[in-house]
Amino acid sequence: MRVHVIGGGLAGSEAAWQVVRQGIPVTLHEMRPQKMTPAHQTGNMAELVCSNSLKSMAEDSAPGLLKREMLALDSLIIKAGLEARVPAGQALAVNRELFSKAIRTALEASGLFTRVDEEVAAIPTVEELTEKNEVWIIATGPLTADQLAQNILELAGGAKRLHFYDAIAPVIDAESIDMSKGFMADRWQKGDDGGDYLNLPLNDREYNDFIDAVIASEKMPLHDFEDVKYFESCLPIEVMIERGRDTLRFGPMKPVGLTDPRTGRWPYANIQLRKENVDATMFSIVGFQTKMKWPEQSRVFKMIPGLETAEFLRFGSVHRNTYIKGPDALADNLSFKTNSRVFLAGQITGVEGYTESAAIGLLAGRHAAATLKGQRFANPPADTILGALAQYITVGPLGDYSPMNANFGLLPAIPKVRGQGKKDRQAEKVSRAWRSFESWVTP
Template identity: 65%
Template sequence: MNKTQIHIVGGGLAGCEAAWQCLRAGHDVRLYEMRPKKMTPAHATGDLAELVCSNSLKSMLPDTAPGLLKSEMQALDSLILKAAAHTAVPAGQALAVERTVFSLFILESLESFPGFKKVDAEVTELPPVGDNEAWIVASGPLTSQPLVDQLQGLCPDSRRLHFYDAIAPILETESIDESIVFRASRYDDSGDGDYWNVPLNKDEYEAFVDAVIAAEKMPLHDFEDVAYFESCLPIEVMIERGRETLRFGPMKPMGLVDPRTGHRPWAAVQLRMENKEGTMVSMVGFQTKMKWPEQKRVFSLLPGLKDVEFFRFGSVHRNSYLKSPDVLDRDLSFRSAPRIFLAGQITGVEGYTESAAIGLLAGRAASAKVQGQRFLMPPAGTIIGALYQYITEGGLGDFQPMNANLGLLPSLPKQRGMGKPQRKALQCARSREIFAAYANQLSGSSQNYQHGGVWNAQAGL
């Protein structure tokens, strides 16, 4: 039998994680990284898994989505979490790392396999793929234009590849004040409509506009000279065109009646369900450049959103990603090219750990395919499985980048006397049970792995 070889494009967290999983499965790996020969506008070094922004990999608490994801990835023998545990620095309940040592640990871990080779070169073309090999593209949100053109050729519709993405906030439905915010669809008086509606009177609208104008905005990077799409303008840009623009745009109150007054509100924010369970809602048309603390402050001024909790804040930034549900098969390979896989942030996930998680799954899926097998993907009741399901099936709204959050998990029915913290704890406990069952399935197959438990920062040292 000829030696199997897997080529991985991109030495970020997803690419390194995919490489680790493939090497552990006995394959030769060629990891292509164009840095430092060709730099991106965001990176500063040629190091593998360079952390461009924060050095934090978010919370370690077991009853949080980031904590659950770490636990699951640790159980799947994640290199990124091994490196994070080895290079952790004090950060309270968060997992933060020493950047340069983190990158060095990852390089040395991969180089410990004789079948690993790092190639310092830009990949501009994806060649035909043989039976004993596969390619994994984990080139990140700053993929170079030649490779973008290659990926575009694998998509049946040129609109499948997105660039400057404008993302609206996603809110926790349970944190909305239902005595103020009402359910209705426009021009439908039957009640219990498809949208949640946040009603504002004239004074509340004017105060909201003033707050948006005064809020601190995120500065764009030098390489983010964004030409906005007219159909996807940030609310700040709309306000610059006139104070009434929002009221005749995303805050248009036409066809709505506030049950508290029996009249049409002066303006209204519509919230659209993001999942079938209705645990998450997005603010329709509310792309924003406000800094995250400012979003929390300003949007909490809206009636009925005083105590709202955010699953994701809005943003406007340079971020190339595919509309993955339209182009990827269930094993994260392209439908049009079954031996070319996609991994990391370019699939439509947000965050360091999330990107590495998809790299982990892509690495295992590619390893299985070159061996004539199929990797058993995790179920949706787990956090890693929920992320996987999101990028392969999508949600109810437009497909936009998503981070790990409990809103992706199936909800629990409300019980009298049980508060939200208790329900979240039960939701996380159920997720751990589902993952344990999945672990048992894998442990009895050729896709065995090292099963861990709740995330432990000392594991892997």
């Protein structure tokens, strides 16, 4: 009985820990330092490639709640983060070297952990794995080496299910949108029975001010290794604007077929927002992938009538990021539908961020260990943050699948009660999540 983990990043390290603490030996295959990714610089376990922050620890925030749930499941990444913590207010910022060292030390102290410095190019078949009583966890991250990526593509069931770049549009908390400035309608909709899309109309001046602001905004620089070849169908809005000021009015801000009930006419330009979940607590701006810097996105998008007080649950981005279309490729225990002995973990499943990647590593480790022991591990309930992330990558959103971070919009809505504000409902989401988590841990 053995678990092989490919990738000693955030997810692979956490997955390995969750397996060894169940008494099962782990061989972890990590290609660094022999072969580096374009972003990593060391051979260290769980190297943080950019910021040294694992985001907030505040228990009334979604990242804080996620850490609390992970700690309750003995997360090595969060424990090591606390051990290597440096002062940064509410944020869990770490000394990178001490963080990596704490992870390696804990894994080695288990006596069940072996690290092999090698690149893995192919995965055994389900028959081979069954015969050896082994399972594999792939946790190779956003910069997965090319040969293995081809293998993952086959496991995922085809080219359409593996992406090498993400093109993410912003997601907004529904409660922060001024709905009185918009109208619900689908394009060319007949009658007045509402529609699925929230439309925010702009007049000539509003449109042109918005275009000027996008042009003048600061954009994220490309990394050296990012040679982005944009797909025509998901160009960043600023790239579209470079082709002409009116390009957006013929693209994602197209007004045709959208009659504003207040004027009886099509607006000059129109922005469509699509529900991201059944409860309609999150809306994404359709076709608005962008490389504007985050503070710029907040400033510029707030110029759109109806979004003046928008709260962004996820900002738009376009960057190099290998990830699969989780809901099509993965079973609810994070194994591939095409090979039940191979599990997927981390950012490559379609989550975004250090802690989120580790969180999915944690769940994959638990599922892998359970499989070898002939047991079943159930994901936490969907009203916990861990459970909501698992649900997102295995069931998916209503709209297009794109990488997601931990945020309150993923949790089921709390009914509105007179006299209670958004903060109260958020606090209720936190306490409901924790109650639910506790009854799941000790049923």
